[in-house]
Amino acid sequence: DAGVIQSPRHEVTEMGQEVTLRCKPISGHNSLFWYRQTMMRGLELLIYFNNNVPIDDSGMPEDRFSAKMPNASFSTLKIQPSEPRDSAVYFCASSSGLAGVEQFFGPGTRLTVL
Amino acid sequence: QQQVKQSPQSLIVQKGGISIINCAYENTAFDYFPWYQQFPGKGPALLIAIRPDVSEKKEGRFTISFNKSAKQFSLHIMDSQPGDSATYFCAASSGGYNKLIFGAGTRLAVHP
Numbered sequence: 451d452a453g454v455i456q457s458p459r460h461e462v463t464e465m466g467q468e469v470t471l472r473c474k475p476i477s478g479h480n481s482l483f484w485y486r487q488t489m490m491r492g493l494e495l496l497i498y499f500n501n502n503v504p505i506d507d508s509g510m511p512e513d514r515f516s517a518k519m520p521n522a523s524f525s526t527l528k529i530q531p532s533e534p535r536d537s538a539v540y541f542c543a544s545s546s547g548l549a550g551v552e553q554f555f556g557p558g559t560r561l562t563v564l
Numbered sequence: 565q566q567q568v569k570q571s572p573q574s575l576i577v578q579k580g581g582i583s584i585i586n587c588a589y590e591n592t593a594f595d596y597f598p599w600y601q602q603f604p605g606k607g608p609a610l611l612i613a614i615r616p617d618v619s620e621k622k623e624g625r626f627t628i629s630f631n632k633s634a635k636q637f638s639l640h641i642m643d644s645q646p647g648d649s650a651t652y653f654c655a656a657s658s659g660g661y662n663k664l665i666f667g668a669g670t671r672l673a674v675h676p
Contacts, residue, residue: 454607481661493608493653493666500661541607549659550596550615555607 454556456542462562468530471559474523475544483553484517484527485541493541499525500547532563568656570667577674583641585670587654590635594656598664599628599639602651611652612639644674 455474463469475482483498497507499519507517514533519525529536539560543553570587577583587597598613614621614628614637621628627640641648654667 483663492668495663495666498661498663505661506663543607545662547661549662550613550657551662552598552610552613553662553664555609557605558607 454542454544454554456540456556456559458559459557460560460562462564463532464564465533466531467563468528469532469536469561469563471527471540471542471561473525473527473542473556475525475542476554477523479544479546479554480522481545481547482519482525483543483545484525485543485555486538487541487558488538496527529561532561534563537561537563568654568665568667570654570670572670573668574671575673577641577644577672579644579646579674579676581644581674583644583648583672583674584638585652585654585672586636586638587656587667588634588636589656589665591656591658592635593658594665595659596657596662597628597630597637598655599626600653600655600666602653602669604650608653641672644672646674646676648672649674 457472484496486494496509497517502519517527539558541558543555545553568589599611600608601611602608612623612626625642630637652670655664657664
């Protein structure tokens, strides 16, 4: 298995532009998590899905952020409009959805908003 | 009550020494306590995990000690090696959809 796949690996954009991050979870996993990592705030859970349905989006910082999971093999995290404070590494992770099992993280997308 | 508090923030250990990282929690409903290891430029990866029905779990040089009454758990790395230099995160979850609450992380440097 290729593991969790994220694209792009690096994104540099200007303030005000729309940014879309993509994630392909491990086949057969039915839970998907989006995290943001910064030096100041550590690893923050933004939103997670189970069977393609958003379960908890309380970590989404504001309305500029939105996430979708149109099918079991694809999810997007969109920021519109982007701001410099959104600069961070964004990770996607997937798991089997059972309680107390390993979450497998992707390699992350490093986002820089100028 | 959902927080997991981790200490220290950073740790320097000599090669061959013991690295100890501590975490504390408040939510008594937590029933799964994993440790994740993250190398620079990579995503976190599961290192070892424990459930509250045991007080200790050992996998090679890595041991989790769990104190249910004190609501604390710790990671011990025996015979620390330079290759162990990474950031370590403790986490906790309770039932449901495997939502993990992560600690702030500890940056470990093992000097040769």
